[in-house]
Amino acid sequence: MVFQRPTPFPGTVRDNLQVAEPALTDAHAVAVLQQVGLEAAFLDRTATELSGGEGQRVCLARTLVTEPEVILMDEVTSSVDPAQRSGLEELARLLATSGVAVLWVTHDLAQMRRVADHVLVVIEGRIAHVSHPIDVDANAPASVRAFLAGEAP
Amino acid sequence: MTSIGWSGFALSLLLVLVAVVVSLWKQLGLERSILWAAIRAAAQLFAIGLLLQVLLRPGVSILWAWLWVVVMVVVASFTVRQRAPEVPGLLQLALIAFGCSAVLTLGVLFGLGVFQLNVRTLIPLAGLMIGNSLAATVLVGRRLVDELRDKRDEVEARLALGQPAHVAAKPYVRGALRTALIPQIETTKAVGLVVLPGAMTGLILAGVSPLNAVLVQAAVMYLVLGSVATTTTVIALGVQRRLFTTDHRLRHLTSARSGR
Numbered sequence: 001m002v003f004q005r006p007t008p009f010p011g012t013v014r015d016n017l018q019v020a021e022p023a024l025t026d027a028h029a030v031a032v033l034q035q036v037g038l039e040a041a042f043l044d045r046t047a048t049e050l051s052g053g054e055g056q057r058v059c060l061a062r063t064l065v066t067e068p069e070v071i072l073m074d075e076v077t078s079s080v081d082p083a084q085r086s087g088l089e090e091l092a093r094l095l096a097t098s099g100v101a102v103l104w105v106t107h108d109l110a111q112m113r114r115v116a117d118h119v120l121v122v123i124e125g126r127i128a129h130v131s132h133p134i135d136v137d138a139n140a141p142a143s144v145r146a147f148l149a150g151e152a153p
Numbered sequence: 154m155t156s157i158g159w160s161g162f163a164l165s166l167l168l169v170l171v172a173v174v175v176s177l178w179k180q181l182g183l184e185r186s187i188l189w190a191a192i193r194a195a196a197q198l199f200a201i202g203l204l205l206q207v208l209l210r211p212g213v214s215i216l217w218a219w220l221w222v223v224v225m226v227v228v229a230s231f232t233v234r235q236r237a238p239e240v241p242g243l244l245q246l247a248l249i250a251f252g253c254s255a256v257l258t259l260g261v262l263f264g265l266g267v268f269q270l271n272v273r274t275l276i277p278l279a280g281l282m283i284g285n286s287l288a289a290t291v292l293v294g295r296r297l298v299d300e301l302r303d304k305r306d307e308v309e310a311r312l313a314l315g316q317p318a319h320v321a322a323k324p325y326v327r328g329a330l331r332t333a334l335i336p337q338i339e340t341t342k343a344v345g346l347v348v349l350p351g352a353m354t355g356l357i358l359a360g361v362s363p364l365n366a367v368l369v370q371a372a373v374m375y376l377v378l379g380s381v382a383t384t385t386t387v388i389a390l391g392v393q394r395r396l397f398t399t400d401h402r403l404r405h406l407t408s409a410r411s412g413r
Contacts, residue, residue, distance in 0.1 A: 001313035007306040020314045059310070066315055 001072040002063060005079050006055025008047035013038075013058050016047045020065035028065075036061045036091060053084025060091065070101040077111070089115050109148065112136075123147050155358040166191070208272050218272040222259075222279040226251040229283045233290050239407055240294040242395045243388075250290060250387035251283055254380040258282055261379070267372060278376065281352065285337075285377040286384045293333035293385040297392050300325040302406040309403065318397035326389050333385045341374050350374075 009016050017029050030040040036057040042050075047058055056076050063071055073092060077085040092115055096102050106112055112119060113133045121129040121136070121144055129136070129144040137145050157165070169191045176183040208217055230247035237243055259279060263270040268278065301308060304325065311321035344350055345367075349357075353370035357363055396404050 001310075003306065003310065005306070007310040009307060009310070019311065062310075062314065072313075 001074065002056060002059045002076045004075045006050070006052060006059055008050065008055055008058060011047060012043065013045050013047050013050075013061075014043045016058055016062050017065050020062050024065060032061045032064050035064060037087065051084070052080040053087060056080060056084075056088060057091070060088075064100075068100065070103060071095065072103045072105070074105045075107070076104075077106075085111075109136075121147070155360070162195075205272075205276065208276070213272065215270070215272055215275065218275045221276055222255060225279060225283050226255060229287055229290075232287060233294070236291045237295045237298075240298050240392055242391065243294055246294075246388050246391040246395075247290060247384075249391065250384040251286070253387055254282065254286060254383040255279060257383055258376050258380045262372070262376060278373070281373055282376050282380045286380045289333040289337055289381045290384045290388055292336075293329050293388050294392055296332045297325060297329035297389055298396070298406060300328055301396055301403065305403060305406075312401060312403065318401040318403075319393065321401075322393045322397065326393050330385055330389050333389075334381060337378055337381045341378055344370070344374055 009019055013033075014024075014026070014029060017032065018024050021028075026043065029043060033040060033042055038054065038057050038061065042054070042058070047055070050058060060071070060073075060076075077088050080088065089111065092102050092104055096117065104115055106115075116133040119129075119131050119133050119136055120127050121131075121140075123144065128147070129140045131138070131140065136148060140148075169187060172187045173184050175181070176187060204221075207213070208221070226248065229251055230244055233247040234244040259275070259282070262268050262278065263275075268274045301322070308321055308325070312318070350370055350373075352373045353363075353366040356366035356369060361369075396406065398404060
């Protein structure tokens with residue numbers, strides 16, 4: 001899981017990746033970093049000193065070390081600037097097309113349209129609607145359409 | 154043997170007056186507190202002294218002394234709970250912690266014959282052990298709760314990587330234990346350097362030879378070190394278990410200000 005704000009552990013990026021897998025080799029670590037678009041040199045950087053976007057990528061790399069079947073990305077771009085935001089969105093698309101299921105949580109409808117293959121609309125903790133991102137409103141009940149339009153329930 | 158008598162005690166009250174004068178002079182507003190503290194201290198000490206006098210009479214069963222030890226453990230546990238209300242289940246944990254420590258440390262001291270087991274040795278040693286472990290016991294509980302609350306994001310991230318609760322909590326448990334143990338280690342290191350500690354001071358005042366007095370003091374320092382290590386470990390492990398659910402989620406933690 002990757003959270004809204006980066007959650008680096010104390011120590012270097014390598015230390016962070018080794019929390020997920022203590023026996024992690026440098027070769028494997030570099031491969032995972034490449035997967036998230038970071039160079040090998042990041043291994044020795046102090047994780048808490050990275051920028052928001054880099055921090056999120058490290059957190060994602062850390063999750064990938066555990067070879068997950070599903071990755072939950074919970075509003076991961078809320079605390080990064082627009083340039084890094086598109087980088088993270090592309091990363092999620094890449095992971096999805098390479099076969100790793102990604103559950104991306106967002107409240108940004110534009111982002112949803114850029115990133116999603118399928119959309120689940122969650123209202124008050126329940127799945128209210130399932131659809132394709134392009135025409136979310138189609139065939140949706142009135143309450144869901146109102147919710148998406150920003151009207152109070 | 155040093156004895157000051159009632160007249161000596163009365164004269165020593167002049168020292169309390171020094172504190173009162175400072176408070177008045179500097180307008181600290183603490184005069185009533187100081188006087189009340191002096192009165193309470195005297196009253197409590199007299200009560201304990203009378204009780205000890207009774208227990209030390211020949212023919213009194215040592216079971217009464219053990220009962221006193223149990224009372225001390227209970228009072229200490231309530232004190233710990235009172236000083237750290239935000240730590241869940243602390244009363245039971247403290248009872249277990251002090252109980253374990255008493256069994257272990259007193260077991261070693263009396264079981265191996267370091268001290269002869271009687272009323273005169275049991276109560277003071279148990280008192281020293283419990284009294285000197287109180288601060289560290291409170292500290293480890295508060296520190297662990299604070300760490301897990303402040304670093305909640307990190308803990309959640311560790312759990313999300315698939316770590317079971319006790320593995321995710323390990324760095325924070327370790328930190329809390331170190332924070333609680335290091336002061337006692339430092340105290341042990343520095344003993345005798347500037348201040349003469351209580352046990353040997355008391356013995357020397359009573360006419361015991363300094364060599365015998367310091368041997369006792371050393372044993373007491375080790376007693377407290379062993380006790381602090383035991384109580385803090387029990388508290389840390391117990392609190393860690395209480396702060397996570399059985400399905401490895403971190404419970405909601407209140408802050409110190411809002412209490413339990």
